Amino acid sequence: MRVDTRATIFAACRTEPEVDGRGEDRGHEVVGHLSEKLTRYLCRAGRRTRPRQRVKCLRPKKTVIRACRGSSHLFAQIQPLFGKFVIRFSSSHSSFELDPMLDHLFADPYLSAVYDAWHPRSVREDYDFYLSRILTADAVLDVGFGTGTLLHEARLAGHSGRLCGIDPAPGVLNRARTRTDIEWVLGDLQSVGWTAQFDLIVMTGHAFQALVSDEDLRDFMAAVRLVLVPGGRFAFETRNPSVRAWENWTPENAVVVELPDGSLVQITTEVVIPFDGKTLTFTHRFCGKHWSLPRVSQSTLRFLEADELSSLLESAGLRIEQRFGGFDGSPLGPSSPEIITFATR
Numbered sequence: 482m483r484v485d486t487r488a489t490i491f492a493a494c495r496t497e498p499e500v501d502g503r504g505e506d507r508g509h510e511v512v513g514h515l516s517e518k519l520t521r522y523l524c525r526a527g528r529r530t531r532p533r534q535r536v537k538c539l540r541p542k543k544t545v546i547r548a549c550r551g552s553s554h555l556f557a558q559i560q561p562l563f564g565k566f567v568i569r570f571s572s573s574h575s576s577f578e579l580d581p582m583l584d585h586l587f588a589d590p591y592l593s594a595v596y597d598a599w600h601p602r603s604v605r606e607d608y609d610f611y612l613s614r615i616l617t618a619d620a621v622l623d624v625g626f627g628t629g630t631l632l633h634e635a636r637l638a639g640h641s642g643r644l645c646g647i648d649p650a651p652g653v654l655n656r657a658r659t660r661t662d663i664e665w666v667l668g669d670l671q672s673v674g675w676t677a678q679f680d681l682i683v684m685t686g687h688a689f690q691a692l693v694s695d696e697d698l699r700d701f702m703a704a705v706r707l708v709l710v711p712g713g714r715f716a717f718e719t720r721n722p723s724v725r726a727w728e729n730w731t732p733e734n735a736v737v738v739e740l741p742d743g744s745l746v747q748i749t750t751e752v753v754i755p756f757d758g759k760t761l762t763f764t765h766r767f768c769g770k771h772w773s774l775p776r777v778s779q780s781t782l783r784f785l786e787a788d789e790l791s792s793l794l795e796s797a798g799l800r801i802e803q804r805f806g807g808f809d810g811s812p813l814g815p816s817s818p819e820i821i822t823f824a825t826r
Contacts, residue, residue, distance in 0.1 A: 586765060586778040587627065587650035594656070595746050595767060597628050598738045600686075607685050607718065608634060610808040610821075614716060616640055618681035622647065622708065624670055625688030629657025636662060647673060670704040677710045684717035690782040693760055698783070702797035709826040715799060718821040721806070722784035726818065727752055730763055745769055759783060787813060787820050799824040 586592050602608065608631055615621050615635045619642040623632050626646030635644060645664035646657060657665050666673065682705055692698050705715050720726050735749040746769040754762035762781045767774055785793070787804070794801060802825045806817025813820060 586780070587648070588652040589773075589776070589778075590652045590655060591771065591773055592767065592776065592778060593628055593650075593652045594740060595738065595748070597630070597656070598740050598746075599736070599748060602630070602634075605630075606808040610810070611683050611685060611716060612638065614681060614714075615683065618679075618714075619643065620679045620681070620710075621645070622679040622682045624648075624682060624684045625686065625691065626653070626657060626665075627686055627688075628653045629660070629663070629665065631683070631685060632657075632663050633660050636660060643679075645679070670708060671700045673704075673708075675708045677708070679708055680710055680713045682709060682713070682715045684715075687718065687720060687782070689717045689719050690784065691780070693781055693783045698793055699796070702793055702799065706798050706826050711826055713826050714802065715824045715826075716822070718808075718819045719785055719790070720782075721817050721820050722756075722786060723815055724818055725756075727756060727761055727763065744771060746771070746774070753779070754781075756784070785820075790820060790822060794822070794824045799826060801825075 586596055611631065612635060615631075616638060621632075621635070621640070621642070621644050623629075623644075623646040626632060626648045629646055632644045632646050643664070644662075645666065647666040647668055647670060648654070648657075649667065649669050651667060654665060654667055657663075692701050709715065730750040730752055732749050732751055735747055737745055737747045739745055746767055749766040749768070750763060751766070752761055752763045754760075760781055760783050762779065765778045765780075767776045767778070769775075791801060801822060803823040804813045805811065805819070805821040806813035807819050808821070811817065
């Protein structure tokens with residue numbers, strides 16, 4: 482495991498406030514327990530630490546946990562530590578695991594701003610494709626909403642019903658919350674506990690490919706069916722693996738984007754673990770004059786063929802309604818860049 486001393490890692494536990502028999506919030510003890518667990522983890526990983534009992538902050542050199550509470554979540558921000566990880570607690574807080582799910586590109590507020598500059602509205606043909614569907618649905622959920630710009634646009638376009646976004650990355654949340662007439666939830670669909678609440682679920686920006694394991698995919702599809710009302714639709718896309726888009730993810734194809742303040746950031750994408758028939762891992766390297774740069778964000782994506790997606794949806798009790806091969810509405814074919822699916826509960 483490579484050490485990134487500039488990494489920012491967030492821990493999240495979906496739970497109601499921990500209240501003991503005296504009516505006192507015991508959330509600090511959860512963080513203290515996390516401190517002890519992480520101390521042992523860091524020791525095993527070869528970093529020297531001094532265990533401290535029931536404290537809010539773990540301090541191996543300059544590594545710090547900062548705890549804060551928001552609605553039904555308890556968060557701990559750990560900075561710096563190893564790579565890109567989310568801390569997942571058991572319901573009893575008796576254990577946790579480091580889970581490589583959270584991408585710095587979305588967990589970090591600055592890189593989230595870079596993402597928006599890198600993907601301006603003028604190149605988001607997927608927004609045009611999904612927006613017309615969103616405007617005809619009463620209650621819409623955007624899973625993996627990124628910086629929230631799709632739902633922002635839906636509201637500006639006149640959607641008057643319920644708009645909600647859910648995303649596990651803390652860095653994008655503040656950018657999305659510039660609009661307060663939309664619900665923003667930090668978390669994942671599998672654990673949020675909703676039942677039959679939305680007419681339409683959308684998942685754009687190839688966010689679906691962040692579901693890497695078979696178990697993750699099955700659990701997610703089951704959650705989609707649970708959250709949709711009867712007759713509700715799930716709309717999402719994934720890159721067609723037959724096209725092998727990753728062959729263009731090379732340093733030779735680096736891009737330079739300009740941020741609103743006029744500063745420039747160079748972004749270099751490179752595959753670091755080749756495609757094995759299911760997944761590949763790649764990095765984005767961000768270089769520029771900002772104090773936090775250079776930075777590296779690493780991601781792993783899952784690629785599924787159309788027939789694999791069909792089996793997955795069918796097993797979850799979802800029926801395929803429409804398929805497209807591109808955001809221009811073209812039919813799906815062997816050389817289509819996308820596999821766009823509309824499935825119905």
